Amino acid sequence: MSYRLATGGRLIDRSRPLDFTFNGKTLRGFAGDTLAAALLGAGQTLVGRSFKYHRPRGIVASGAEEPNALVGMGEGQRFEPNQRTTTTELFSGLKAVSQNHWPSLDFDIGAVNAKLWRFFPAGFYYKMFIHPRSFWKHVYEPIVRQSAGLGKAPDAETRDADRYEQFYAHCDVLVAGGGIAGLTAARAAAAEGKRVIVIEQAAHWGGRAVVDGAEVEGQPAAGWVEAVLGDLHANPAVTVLNRTMAAGVHDHGYVLAYQRVADHEPGADKPRHRLWRVRAGHVIAATGAIERPLSFAGNDLPGVMLAAAVRDYVVNWAVSPGKRVVVVTNNDDAYRTALALHAAGVAVPVIIDARTEPRGALVEQARAAGLRVADGMAVRSVKGGKAVTGVELCRFDSDGGAVAETIACDAVAMSGGWSPVVHLWSHCGGKLLWDEAGAFFRPDPSRPPLGRDGQGFVTCTGAANGDLGDTDAAPMMPVWMMPAKADYLLRAKMWLDPQNDVKVSDVQLAAKEGYASVEHTKRYTTLGMATDQGKLSNINGLAILSDALGQPIPQTGTTTFRPPYTPISLGAIAGEARGPIFQPLRRTPMHAWHEANGAHWEPVGQWRRPYCYPRDGESHGHAVSREITQVRGSVGLLDASTLGKLLVTGPDAAKFLDMLYTNMMSTLKPGKCRYGLMCNENGFLSDDGVVARLDDQTFLCHTTSGGADRIHAWMEDWLQCEWWDWKVHVVNLTEEYAQIAVVGPNARKVLEKLGGDIDLSKEAFPFMDWREGRLGKFRARVFRISFSGELSYEIAVPASEGQAFWDALMQAGAEFGMMPYGTEALHVMRAEKGFIMIGDETDGTVIPQDLGLDWAVSKKKPDFLGKRGMERPAMTSADRWKLVGLETLDGSVLADGALAPLPGKNVNGQQETQGRVTSTYFSPTLGRGIAMGLVHRGPERMGEVIAFQTESGGRVEARIVDPCFYDKAGEKQNV
Amino acid sequence: MLLLTCPCCGVTAEETEFANGGEAHLKRFGPGSSDADYEAYMFNRKNPRGVHFERWRHAYGCGKWFLMARDTMTLEVYGAYPAQTTEPPAEIVAKIKARRPEWEGYK
Amino acid sequence: MSEAVSALNGAHFAGLVDLAEAGLKGMVTLRGDLSSPALAAAVKAATGAAVPAVRRIEAGASGQAAWMSPDELLLITPYARAGAVVEILRRELAGEFATAADVSDARALFKIRGPQARDVLAKICPVDFTGFAVGELRRTRAAQVAAALWRESEDEWRLVCFRSVAQYVWDLLATVSAPGGEVGFYHR
Incomplete structure (x- = not known):
């Protein structure tokens, strides 16, 4: 069982004990611990269960590569599943719960799956759950969901209580990794006067060198690190960030870096995470290397750990994984672990080395320290259940049939060699080389990821570049399976990916079943698809696959390295964009009034417009009526x-x-308004609105509410890119004015009450004119236009005076029962008049002629946008669907979008149809449902009755009528 | 995400400040044009795997349109130039040829 | 006129920086040939300022002139003077291809003060503030909306956005300048 050593621990402060809970049990660690170190220090070796077989699992690693030791952390609004204990800094009051077990960590029913392992081979899900198809939704899926999956998602109603933010930073050089290589690179870049950002994912600097007590430039690593960091901090051109991980390297030097600002300071009034959106001229990846596990039977038991991680726990946190620790290796580095354990007083009964007669400085040191080296040997199998009790040894070059020796121990430190962390090189397309000597992939300097100048923009340095530093070491020997010729029963207990429960035998089975591509094998077996993304398992897995396929490893290749390097919080991705600022909400000058007066809002693009203003106890329908x-x-x-x-x-x-409008606008007289249509080059309607000619050279073009920015951009596009010699300026004045429509038979009386210098009489100010002047004390531009069929004035005043003007109108209209109306009343009234609405009657395939708007399409103009498109045979065909009014025979309201079916199928095998509803409302004016729709040859079929589908699947009959239901002669608006 | 330099205001900024406008140097065919010309104008795009001339607007910046030559595979940018240009400038063509000898040239 | 109110009626907030809505400001869009002597004379007459160089803002006796685009300036004056400025520009530029339009009511203007201003702005604007000089102007986005910002003095910045999103930008600035969010990238 793991325990805390009596002395040592370079990162912990024994004078500051911290209490935390694991599954409700109170445990104690020290300031400076990671949660993993504290758990191990408290003797908690078993920390979770595996994904598929619910096997007991312990801590394997000491950093971001940890596959097993994931826990749920926090409570309520701060609960978060799948937190990596090895990268979680301990704090007082931390609450962690283990995952993936039921009913308890120590006794788990799902572990029966492990006894049934023969029935859960690679691709089990694909093979098992195919038949019968109907079982998937109601039988298989609920069972799989209950028993598989990692951790529990927070409740749907939970809201993250923390805050998050992003930061845009720019630099010449970004250095990812705060070990010796990274700090050396940062120092060099800073010396050249570059703007540098250097980031380290952990809380501490120095990487492996400070753990292993290395010397750098003639001084102890720890002192060197401190000195260099001091210099970097003092340089104003250098930004130094710990607890910050380079999550991904993207096009043109874009790097996402994930800073855990306050994870270690719960309760601090700080953003929890900050996502740095960095643009770097050059990226230096000094991301080190990750140790590989060895594949031997039982390598997933709690207590089997990576050798360098064991060293980290001993040196950094004074924690030993056990009292008797067996070391098994194929390289010299693991001897450092044996020596560190020995120095800490932990028994190391044997170093099992797959190599025969290894001869390196570290090997000699171990022998000199009196440690036994069993060379040419292998772990045949690890004994134990929820904890290691011993290891069986056999000859490495055997099938494992003969147990040479059994050695009692309570932990195993394994090393299968090292793999450079090439993620940042590979994210954006950097290619890799297979290094035969080190048995790893390393960056191919001739094929870097390319930046916007076509030059490489990422460099790897140090271990990330394959420079593992051990110059006087004996060569490592690639070991992909231990023993080398292990039989099937052993191979079926060798874990490649402990998080997803993928074993050597699974990959071999996949190869046997014909999976030759590493990408396919990954998906079939789920190798490397867990939250650790195969940091430990991928190289071992593809070596097994290559062997099974009988081809060299480089020919098999790697799977794609995708960002993020380790999972990052969704909160950091969202940044500040949540709650009231999730997205911009555009407000008119009278927004606050509408809100105070009970408006029910309708989103129109990013605007909010009042849909209606319901009064106490009133339904929306009643309010609209x-x-x-x-x-x-x-x-x-x-x-x-x-x-x-x-x-x-x-x-x-x-x-x-x-050119922009289908109508002739050049003939419009100053002082007059004209309704206009805009089409795209296909001839399809894109916008409409009233154009007022202000003077000979100046027009004010009204667009739809959603269309202002789009049409502005459309105009600029043509002016800048096609007719750049035309002398035209466009200025977007949308927000300069508050615009208020005063509508109804008493509209003129209300305005006349305000007073001012505009003659509002019918004779002086006829329909479709505009005037400028004063209404009361307000500077106003008044348009006599109507979208309702009533006497109507639309009045623009400066936005800053909009609320005051609105108040004045409410006051002046009080005697006429003045009230505001919303967009729904607007829509109903325009439908009663048969006026079209962009987005209702149009859907991007409708030309003006479809809507009976031929009158607004000039036949005199030689050219306008969309004219050529409208000339196509399909557009001029008599067989198009055209706008008509629809009146249900029973007075009911047709369903929005309802289709009028016809017998038979169309060329796509779908139900044949002859029309559809585009706008449909209850008209309080007429006391019945009214609708508009597009119907095949509709205007030729006036009076005909056709059937439309109802929402419940029935039919309702409607008569084809003129789309104008109200005051067809237009007498009411022209008074 | 690309990093672009607007030739109209000189700002170098990330792609989120810009809006892409598709292929550059299209010739408009209006009324009276043949079906083939109109089809080419409206619908036929080169969509190359490699050197591409495209339209961009500095939408959140100076608002101006400009044209740019970019490799759609490597994302290398060969240069940007004003929208009021009817065909790629000679110096950009020369730069592309130097970088991509196999390039068949702008047509 | 006394009933004219700016979008946020001069709101204030103190956090990592001091935020204030500047209240009503006169703003006039001027489009035309920025290299023409006539336009320079008109800008001078209207504001006292010279025509700014690319991405610069110039101050004059009665207003500022900000470069917005290769053919567009924004002239900033007291609110009550905006109409007069438009008149002056139209008179001075009669016969020229140039356009002056009052946009005072279409905008909101924010003052951002304090040594951490760049660290706050860089949370929402994808801008490299290193070497961003006093008198320099940049159009960009503030999170999800368009904005123009300039450095008024060493520790004092201005940000202009559309009036309809004034509340959004205000909430945005207040959120990212909440205490505890110190970054220390530009200001140590």
């Missing part, structure tokens, strides 16, 4: 400020608008 009745009978107010208002001006403005 009340508002319409008021407008048609007296007068109402609409906040129309969201309408786009584009000033188009210059000597060529008229010529330009003749």
